[in-house]
Structures are given as C-alpha cells and as structure tokens.
Amino acid sequence: MKLVKPVLILLAANLVACADKKVDPVSVSAVPAPIAADCVFPNQTIAPGWVCDEPVPGLEVQAVGTAEKSYAGQAYMKDMAKAAALGHLVEQFKVKVAKMVKQYIGTTGMGSTETVDAAASSTIKTISSKTLTGMRVYKTRTGPEGRMYVLVGLDAEKTQALVENAVKTSMKNEKALWQEFKAQKSHDEMAAGIAAMEDE
Secondary structure (H helix, E strand, O other), X not given: OOOHHHHHHHHHHHHHHHHXXXXXXXXXXXXXXXXXXXXXXXXXXXXXXXXXXXOOOOOOEEEEEEEOOOXXXXXXXXXXXXXXXXXXXXXXXXXXXXXXXXXXXXXXXXXXXXXXXXXXXXXXXXOOOOOOOOOEEEEEEEOOOOOEEEEEEEOHHHHHHHHHHHHHHHHHHOHHHHHHHHOOOOHHHHXXXXXXXXOO
C-alpha cells in the first residue's frame, strides 16, 4: 500500500504535465473519405470498369456477358458468358444501325417518317449473331464469387463494314422500299454513307 500512494502521485503529476501541452485536435475533414468505386462485383469488391459497361478504347460496339459458377468448368463458363455477350452485342448493334440509318436518311431529306422507319426496321432484320463476323472476345475475368465475365466487341473498321453490309442486304431484300431513296444516290453510295455516319 505504501507504494501505491507514490505511484498515484507520479501518475497525477504526469497527467498534469501532459495537460499543459497543447495538442491540435484532429479535424474530421482531414481524414480522407473512402473512395467509392465506380464498378463493383455483386459482393462489393472493386471490379474493372468494362464489367459495368464502361467504354473500352478501340471498341466501337461492346457488350458484357456473364455465366454463373459451374462444376462444368472454366471453359464451359467462358462459352456461356461469350454466348450471352454476343446476344447483347447483336442487340446493341441493331440499335446503333437503326439510329445510323434514320440519321442518314433524315439528314438527306429523303423519304417520309414511315419510310425512314421501315428502312431502319428492314436493315436491322438482316442482323444476327451469324452476320456479326469479326466480333471477338477482348477480356475475361472470374469474379470473386466465381462468376465468369466476358467482354466482346467490334472495332470501328469492322463496325463500319458490318453496317454497310447490313444496309446492302436490306436493299437487296427490300428493293421496293429502298427504290424511293435510290433516285438520289446509288445503293452503294447510300450504304457507304450510312456506314460512315457518326452514332450520337
């Protein structure tokens, strides 16, 4: 007990001595806020941007497909994710082509609204997964939860060639529809013009 009293006195003296020193309080604003990720996997782990459909430089049209974890193995999962991505790519390509056809015909002043819509509709009917030649897998990633992610796409050159081919096929299949536009330009000139349109 005799030792307790001197120890308590020393502790009290240290506390008083420390109290005299000025310590700057830490500001809450000085602590950096956690950075929110733009793209995360379902378990909230940070994911590469392309998994969330962020544009990838060099790709004009792109799509992501996923496949759930499977006991059939990685190759099977990659094939399933690629098939899903291709389906998405076809749909995105159809939307792009329809916009390009409408934009081109609309800016040239040829045809009525109904005719323009019919031309766009006729063109996208020619597009399928079989017509998207040149599509390739650009990236794959297995997520932390085991799901497979696959990025497929088309570069600008392949996209332009495919648009031109789709328009020419539509012109061949729907001659009467496209005849109204042919008076001003040849089908080849129109197909090239549509393919060269910037998609906005």
